[in-house]
Amino acid sequence: MMSKYTQEANKLLELIGGKTNISAVTHCLTRMRFVLNNPDLAQVDEIEKLGVVKGCFTQVGQFQVIIGNDVSEFYKEFATLASVEVMSKEETKQAAKTNQTLVQRLMGDLAEIFSPLIPALIIGGLILGFRNILEGIHFNALNGTIAEASLFWNGVNHFLWLPAEAIFHFLPVGIVWSITKKMRTTQILGIVLGITLVSPQLFNAWGVAGHLAEGGTLPYWDFGFFQLEMIGYQAQVIPAIFAGFALVYLERFARKISPEVVSMIVVPFFALVPAVIFAHWILGPIGWWIGAGLANIIYTGLTSTINWLFASVFGFLYAPLVVTGLHHMTNAIDMELVGQFGGTILWPMIALSNIAQGSAVLAMVFVNHDDEEEKQVSVPACISAYLGVTEPAMFGINLKYGFPFLAAIIGSAVAGAFSVMMNTMANSIGVGGLPGILSIQTGSWLNFAIAMVIAIVIPIILTMIFAKTKLNKKA
Numbered sequence: 001m002m003s004k005y006t007q008e009a010n011k012l013l014e015l016i017g018g019k020t021n022i023s024a025v026t027h028c029l030t031r032m033r034f035v036l037n038n039p040d041l042a043q044v045d046e047i048e049k050l051g052v053v054k055g056c057f058t059q060v061g062q063f064q065v066i067i068g069n070d071v072s073e074f075y076k077e078f079a080t081l082a083s084v085e086v087m088s089k090e091e092t093k094q095a096a097k098t099n100q101t102l103v104q105r106l107m108g109d110l111a112e113i114f115s116p117l118i119p120a121l122i123i124g125g126l127i128l129g130f131r132n133i134l135e136g137i138h139f140n141a142l143n144g145t146i147a148e149a150s151l152f153w154n155g156v157n158h159f160l161w162l163p164a165e166a167i168f169h170f171l172p173v174g175i176v177w178s179i180t181k182k183m184r185t186t187q188i189l190g191i192v193l194g195i196t197l198v199s200p201q202l203f204n205a206w207g208v209a210g211h212l213a214e215g216g217t218l219p220y221w222d223f224g225f226f227q228l229e230m231i232g233y234q235a236q237v238i239p240a241i242f243a244g245f246a247l248v249y250l251e252r253f254a255r256k257i258s259p260e261v262v263s264m265i266v267v268p269f270f271a272l273v274p275a276v277i278f279a280h281w282i283l284g285p286i287g288w289w290i291g292a293g294l295a296n297i298i299y300t301g302l303t304s305t306i307n308w309l310f311a312s313v314f315g316f317l318y319a320p321l322v323v324t325g326l327h328h329m330t331n332a333i334d335m336e337l338v339g340q341f342g343g344t345i346l347w348p349m350i351a352l353s354n355i356a357q358g359s360a361v362l363a364m365v366f367v368n369h370d371d372e373e374e375k376q377v378s379v380p381a382c383i384s385a386y387l388g389v390t391e392p393a394m395f396g397i398n399l400k401y402g403f404p405f406l407a408a409i410i411g412s413a414v415a416g417a418f419s420v421m422m423n424t425m426a427n428s429i430g431v432g433g434l435p436g437i438l439s440i441q442t443g444s445w446l447n448f449a450i451a452m453v454i455a456i457v458i459p460i461i462l463t464m465i466f467a468k469t470k471l472n473k474k475a
Contacts, residue, residue: 005070008052009078012065015050017041019082027075030054030392032065039063048400054377055396066396068380113178113241114331118429120174121335124167125428125439127160132427132442168428171335172197172233172240179244185251189272193247196276197240197284202232205288206339228281235339237332238294239287243279250275295336302345308417311349315416316409318353322390334429343425343441348448349416351388351426351436355455356412358385358433360404361393363463388432407462415455422447 016022017038024035036042042063047056052074054066067074134157135147142149147157173194180190203211203218208231211218219230233239251271258266301310318330330346337344361382368374374397381392398405424447430439440448 005052005074005077006081008050009074009081011050012047012053012078013082015043015047016063022082025075025079025082027067027071030066030068030071032067032071032075032078034063034065035061036063051373054381054392055400057391057395057399064395066392109182110332112182113175116178116181117171117174118331120167121331121429122431122439124164125426125430127164127167128427129430129439129441131157131160131164136442168338169234170194170198171235171237172243175237175240176244176247179241180248183245183248185248186268186271189247189251189268190244193243193272193275193279194240197233197236197243197279199232202230204234205231205236206234231280231284233284233288235335236284236288236291237335237339238291239279239284241332242283242287243275246278246283247271247275291336292340294333295340298333298346299337299341302420303423307420311416311420312413314346315349315353315413318350318416319357319390319394319405319409319412322394331429338428343427344429345420345423345425347426347429348419348424348436348440348444348451349412351430351432351439352415352419352451352455353409353412354385354388354390354432354436355434355452356408356415356459357390357393357398357405358382359411359456359459360408360463361385361397363407363460363467364397364401364404367464367467386433387435390432403466404459404463407459407466410462411455411458414458415451418454419448419451422451424448424451 013019016034017036018041021037021041022034023037026033034042039058042056044056047053047065052067052070054068056063056065058064133146134153135145138145139149147154173191176190176194176197177187178190180187208218220227221230251267254267254270255263258270301307304310330350334344334347337346358381361378365375365378365382368378377392377396381396384390385393394405398408422444424444425441426436426439426444427441428439430436434452437445437448437452
């Protein structure tokens with residue numbers, strides 16, 4: 001019995017290079033993800049002409065075909081016709097690594113570490129933004145802040161610090177857990193190691209400089225022949241990453257040399273205890289130094305006299321970085337900035353880039369207003385981009401035509417430059433696109449709103465101009 005997708009699934013199988021060209025295939029929420037033996041055999045232009053396909057692109061070694069919300073049903077029909085084995089996303093990712101460069105693999109690994117943490121980071125950013133409204137804005141009518149004027153809202157403000165502290169101060173716990181999960185080692189050991197980096201026994205690293213300046217001394221462990229300062233790594237990213245991978249490789253080594261009969265005791269002990277020692281003795285201080293240096297370089301660039309140039313380049317290149325998959329590294333940089341400076345100037349530019357991509361698609365809706373078939377792709381893609389998910393917009397419309405993508409990254413560059421010149425700062429990573437204003441510090445709301453207008457207007461105008469020129473050439 002034929003399903004409604006049988007004909008197009010057969011056609012996609014043919015255009016992808018046939019059964020023999022498929023090394024692995026799976027799907028996510030909206031896309032088919034192929035690992036192809038010979039990517040050159042895929043007829044991209046013809047695939048994009050299929051009615052069910054909203055766009056296609058290659059990323060992190062996978063040839064991805066955007067289907068939409070019906071991808072699960074389409075995938076089942078395709079898998080049956082192609083006689084391919086149903087694989088998990090993790091198995092497909094492993095197969096895809098054969099098509100990746102070393103840099104792509106490293107960026108992919110970094111993305112997989114932070115992906116499980118993003119929902120918590122987004123919620124944390126929103127909580128901090130709400131707390132800023134409660135305690136950071138002075139209202140003349142209230143003769144103070146909302147928290148000062150209301151006992152209830154003061155209680156809410158204090159209560160919300162509980163989840164916010166858990167998300168940001170104890171971030172290393174999530175990072176080390178995520179590393180052990182990704183590397184398929186013992187996750188509870190990762191959680192324990194993460195806790196040892198942020199234990200209440202440890203002096204908060206962010207208070208060290210001030211404490212010493214006031215003439216204070218730091219607690220330490222005294223081993224007789226040497227001492228080790230009891231400093232924690234609250235909200236630190238790079239020390240946690242170093243510690244997590246140390247634990248992973250220590251556990252693998254211990255499991256390799258341990259007899260099976262005593263592995264339950266030997267492996268956890270010789271993995272966790274040395275990892276804790278290395279984390280506090282060597283890896284933590286090195287990671288702190290690297291993280292602080294990286295954050296200072298980025299922050300200096302974003303607050304220097306040529307910050308407009310730095311921001312313009314970043315705004316112009318961010319969307320191309322998304323295409324390559326290298327954009328995931330910005331998550332770690334954002335969290336370093338948040339930990340060191342109490343907010344991030346970088347993330348607002350990312351939200352503005354999303355808005356610019358959606359705006360270019362919105363312009364294309366009007367340019368191709370008579371094309372009802374394309375509206376089925378462009379309208380949902382525009383909405384998706386404005387809500388922070390740009391892949392349907394970029395791969396379904398903007399990169400397909402070329403000139404809307406150029407218009408979007410120019411608009412992103414201008415909006416990003418304005419955002420940075422006005423020192424627009426976010427509490428943390430937030431919801432991308434238009435809802436991103438909820439994660440912006442209250443003092444920067446007006447500046448970010450103006451930047452959003454820039455990210456909407458410039459791509460629309462430029463796309464219209466480019467389209468008219470392109471259409472005149474066709475005529």
